[in-house]
Amino acid sequence: xxxxxxxxxxxxxxxxxxxxxxxxxxxxxxxxxxxxxxxxxxxxxxxxxxxxxxxxxxxxxxxxxxxxxxxxxxxxxxxxxxxxxxxxxxxxxxxxxxxxxxxxxxxxxxxxxxxxxxxxxxxxxxxxxxxxxxxxxxxxxxxxxxxxxxxxxxxxxxxxxxxxxxxxxxxxxxxxxxxxxxxxxxxxxxxxxxxxxxxxxxxxxxxxxxxxxxxxxxxxxxxxxxxxxxxxxxxxxxxxxxxxxxxxxxxxxxxxxxxxxxxxxxxxxxxxxxxxxxxxxxxxxxxxxxxxxxxxxxxxxxxxxxxxxxxxxxxxxxxxxxxxxxxxxxxxxxxxxx
Amino acid sequence: xxxxxxxxxxxxxxxxxxxxxxxxxxxxxxxxxxxxxxxxxxxxxxxxxxxxxxxxxxxxxxxxxxxxxxxxxxxxxxxxxxxxxxxxxxxxxxxxxxxxxxxxxxxxxxxxxxxxxxxxxxxxxxxxxxxxxxxxxxxxxxxxxxxxxxxxxxxxxxxxxxxxxxxxxxxxxxxxxxxxxxxxxxxxxxxxxxxxxxxxxxxxxxxxxxxxxxxxxxxxxxxxxxxxxxxxxxxxxxxxxxxxxxxxxxxxxxxxxxxxxxxxxxxxxxxxxxxxxxxxxxxxxxxxxxxxxxxxxxxxxxxxxxxxxxxxxxxxxxxxxxxxxxxxxxxxxxxxxxxxxxxxxxxxxxxxxxxxxxxxxxxxxxxxxxxxxxxxxxxxxxxxxxxxxxxxxxxxxxxxxxxxxxxxxxxxxxxxxxxxxxxxxxxxxxxxxxxxxxxxxxxxxxxxxxxxxxxxxxxxxxxxxxxxxxxxxxxxxxxxxxxxxxxxxxxxxxxxxxxxxxxxxxxxxxxxxxxxxxxxxxxxxxxxxxxxxxxxxxx
Numbered sequence: 001x002x003x004x005x006x007x008x009x010x011x012x013x014x015x016x017x018x019x020x021x022x023x024x025x026x027x028x029x030x031x032x033x034x035x036x037x038x039x040x041x042x043x044x045x046x047x048x049x050x051x052x053x054x055x056x057x058x059x060x061x062x063x064x065x066x067x068x069x070x071x072x073x074x075x076x077x078x079x080x081x082x083x084x085x086x087x088x089x090x091x092x093x094x095x096x097x098x099x100x101x102x103x104x105x106x107x108x109x110x111x112x113x114x115x116x117x118x119x120x121x122x123x124x125x126x127x128x129x130x131x132x133x134x135x136x137x138x139x140x141x142x143x144x145x146x147x148x149x150x151x152x153x154x155x156x157x158x159x160x161x162x163x164x165x166x167x168x169x170x171x172x173x174x175x176x177x178x179x180x181x182x183x184x185x186x187x188x189x190x191x192x193x194x195x196x197x198x199x200x201x202x203x204x205x206x207x208x209x210x211x212x213x214x215x216x217x218x219x220x221x222x223x224x225x226x227x228x229x230x231x232x233x234x235x236x237x238x239x240x241x242x243x244x245x246x247x248x249x250x251x252x253x254x255x256x257x258x259x260x261x262x263x264x265x266x267x268x269x270x271x272x273x274x275x276x277x278x279x280x281x282x283x284x285x286x287x288x289x290x291x292x293x294x295x296x297x298x299x300x301x302x303x304x305x306x307x308x309x310x311x312x313x314x315x316x317x318x319x320x321x322x323x324x325x326x327x328x329x330x331x332x333x334x335x336x337x338x
Numbered sequence: 339x340x341x342x343x344x345x346x347x348x349x350x351x352x353x354x355x356x357x358x359x360x361x362x363x364x365x366x367x368x369x370x371x372x373x374x375x376x377x378x379x380x381x382x383x384x385x386x387x388x389x390x391x392x393x394x395x396x397x398x399x400x401x402x403x404x405x406x407x408x409x410x411x412x413x414x415x416x417x418x419x420x421x422x423x424x425x426x427x428x429x430x431x432x433x434x435x436x437x438x439x440x441x442x443x444x445x446x447x448x449x450x451x452x453x454x455x456x457x458x459x460x461x462x463x464x465x466x467x468x469x470x471x472x473x474x475x476x477x478x479x480x481x482x483x484x485x486x487x488x489x490x491x492x493x494x495x496x497x498x499x500x501x502x503x504x505x506x507x508x509x510x511x512x513x514x515x516x517x518x519x520x521x522x523x524x525x526x527x528x529x530x531x532x533x534x535x536x537x538x539x540x541x542x543x544x545x546x547x548x549x550x551x552x553x554x555x556x557x558x559x560x561x562x563x564x565x566x567x568x569x570x571x572x573x574x575x576x577x578x579x580x581x582x583x584x585x586x587x588x589x590x591x592x593x594x595x596x597x598x599x600x601x602x603x604x605x606x607x608x609x610x611x612x613x614x615x616x617x618x619x620x621x622x623x624x625x626x627x628x629x630x631x632x633x634x635x636x637x638x639x640x641x642x643x644x645x646x647x648x649x650x651x652x653x654x655x656x657x658x659x660x661x662x663x664x665x666x667x668x669x670x671x672x673x674x675x676x677x678x679x680x681x682x683x684x685x686x687x688x689x690x691x692x693x694x695x696x697x698x699x700x701x702x703x704x705x706x707x708x709x710x711x712x713x714x715x716x717x718x719x720x721x722x723x724x725x726x727x728x729x730x731x732x733x734x735x736x737x738x739x740x741x742x743x744x745x746x747x748x749x750x751x752x753x754x755x756x757x758x759x760x761x762x763x764x765x766x767x768x769x770x771x772x773x774x775x776x777x778x779x780x781x782x783x784x785x786x787x788x789x790x791x792x793x794x795x796x797x798x799x800x801x802x803x804x805x806x807x808x809x810x811x812x813x814x815x816x817x818x819x820x821x822x823x824x825x826x827x828x829x830x831x832x833x834x835x836x837x838x839x840x841x842x843x844x845x846x847x848x849x850x851x852x853x854x855x856x857x858x859x860x861x862x863x864x865x866x867x868x869x870x871x872x873x874x875x876x877x
Binding site for chain 2: 138139140141142257259260261262263265266268270271302304305308309312
């Protein structure tokens with residue numbers, strides 16, 4: 001019996017009778033992070049990191065049974081030891097380390113290696129079996145230093161401001177949006193937010209986490225006040241009537257998919273910034289090596305290609321189908337914070 | 339090349355015409371004549387000839403990125419662009435070159451005569467193609483690498499039409515747009531001319547070639563009954579060819595396409611009209627493939643469009659003529675403000691006097707009442723026409739697409755319900771999305787593929803189909819996925835012909851996805867027999 005198995009409900013630990021990020025309702029769910037494809041509705045009991053808890057409660061309702069713990073803290077269930085390690089994906093995101101009688105599995109959820117200055121930075125864990133995503137598991141995906149990306153964003157914002165335009169920048173409501181808010185230069189101008197994002201901001205601030213000042217876009221705000229400002233919005237707000245009040249504006253998207261010219265042009269926005277909360281090609285390979293694992297299981301992304309590559313490298317790899325989505329290219333919201 | 343790459347980035351980042359023109363003007367104002375000439379050449383599809391085989395480039399790129407070739411190929415399928423794949427995959431180093439665009443192009447041209455691979459005996463660096471290409475990749479940053487690769491490999495659509503480029507060049511140079519567009523026609527090469535020779539030196543042929551803007555019809559929106567009295571309208575067949583303007587002035591002939599491109603040399607058969615028509619004549623009509631007293635269908639004409647050289651064999655296989663339907667200039671006088679009936683009667687006289695087998699008059703369709711026309715429209719396919727054109731007898735010849743005096747009344751497309759069985763990723767804007775589909779009809783229990791279709795769906799529907807494809811893949815053959823036979827689409831097309839080149843034995847004209855039949859299960863899609871029936875009726 002494997003320590004973890006892939007069942008139709010999720011990643012299952014039979015010995016402890018718990019699931020990790022189940023996609024169908026179960027009794028006991030250990031959650032890697034608060035994005036909707038990993039923390040779903042309907043489980044009887046949830047365990048997550050402290051910083052994920054209020055967000056999940058907000059999304060799934062205050063009445064769910066949920067407990068949280070700190071990174072490196074251990075919880076033993078029927079002799080199986082569970083602990084969280086930082087995944088660097090978004091605030092509160094964790095890799096789940098599962099150990100039993102010397103055997104160690106790690107379910108990494110989603111992760112990135114670069115320190116984004118907001119999420120707790122990724123830490124590699126030695127293990128026997130490593131469960132990984134590969135959303136950007138192709139050698140064409142190589143991220144720039146985020147410092148350079150934010151320099152580009154700041155320059156673009158400055159230029160728009162000089163032309164008396166509003167700068168609209170999109171990223172999903174939980175994670176990317178806060179990374180943008182925290183990464184831009186707030187001395188350039190005022191930062192406004194869409195409702196979906198401000199709600200998340202509020203929860204995060206209430207946890208005592210610092211975040212640059214933002215103003216929620218309400219109907220009462222005078223149109224003139226938006227001039228030269230930065231508006232952070234979820235991708236789903238693009239092309240809606242909500243956007244009209246910012247005219248004249250320029251629109252940018254911050255996403256790993258903006259690396260490719262096709263998707264960049266398809267969205268027909270003014271600018272595409274390559275900024276992802278997922279590991280790039282080098283990141284995935286580095287992370288896997290650092291685990292010194294004997295076996296890799298890939299769950300979502302370019303699984304066929306990436307597993308073939310790893311097998312060619314002499315790392316035994318198999319694919320398991322899950323219902324995780326990774327970073328979405330089109331305008332779907334991962335976390336509906338409203 | 340930095341300023342050219344900057345221009346490219348600006349053009350790539352916007353979809354707004356005004357911004358593109360402004361970026362081009364800024365660039366032209368601030369660049370050398372050599373670079374200007376090459377930029378014009380690139381934007382009018384006159385890149386230098388390929389000097390390195392792409393098979394080698396792939397190999398070198400994969401090796402430099404430290405990935406096996408199969409992984410390179412997989413990545414290429416997803417990125418959908420070879421130059422881009424190579425640019426993205428290469429390790430990033432500091433950009434340090436200071437070569438201009440024309441210097442880089444010379445660099446590429448010079449590769450032509452070099453050895454391909456590094457030979458063990460050659461110890462000097464940069465003696466082979468491989469060494470030079472790798473050196474270039476190491477000098478350039480990612481976007482520069484992309485531009486460099488595009489210059490080195492196949493076609494490049496920058497998203498700037500020749501018209502837009504000409505507009506910007508007109509603003510920059512102060513030379514009129516139509517004059518410039520004429521100067522940019524023909525077989526010039528940047529390798530053998532100069533900016534001054536091409537653009538600035540005046541050309542006496544400029545004025546006499548000048549076409550008139552085309553009058554374009556809208557599709558009729560109302561029941562033709564509502565157009566009123568039948569006496570005030572005339573009807574013609576709507577021919578399926580290329581709209582063209584034929585000009586004879588000062589004993590010279592010019593043929594313009596609707597895109598205001600000079601296509602005289604694509605249609606050498608019209609040369610005889612220089613003598614047959616008086617000077618100062620401008621005719622509007624349709625260029626169609628035609629033989630033995632009847633049109634040959636668009637697929638025949640298509641075989642010669644886009645070819646650089648019109649060979650004798652093509653002239654024989656796809657002979658063309660012009661069906662004339664309007665007269666814009668007679669004896670050097672612009673008569674566009676005269677009523678249709680006047681222009682038409684002058685045109686009839688002119689065509690008759692020309693006595694040329696390459697110029698036919700567009701015959702009027704006789705009708706007494708609108709019911710007659712409904713019948714005539716229904717038999718359009720028998721006449722190899724796309725439908726009818728209705729023109730007001732007193733209407734003037736207008737500029738651009740205008741409502742009122744001209745209406746097109748196309749026949750309804752043929753349709754068939756088919757099952758989606760294969761999907762491939764798109765290219766360019768649709769890269770990384772499954773947008774290219776193959777459809778099949780039933781033959782017993784078997785699905786027989788008969789057409790591909792790429793257009794007709796909204797972006798939202800494409801995303802839904804893309805998600806379906808990814809979740810319902812049955813098998814993969816390279817970039818193609820075979821999917822579960824579940825989705826049914828109504829495929830619309832303009833014509834159907836027997837074809838030996840297609841497995842199913844049929845070729846469709848302009849197939850597109852008309853409707854997603856979410857209401858229909860796959861087993862209710864049409865059969866090969868149904869397709870055969872259409873072929874017998876309209877093929």
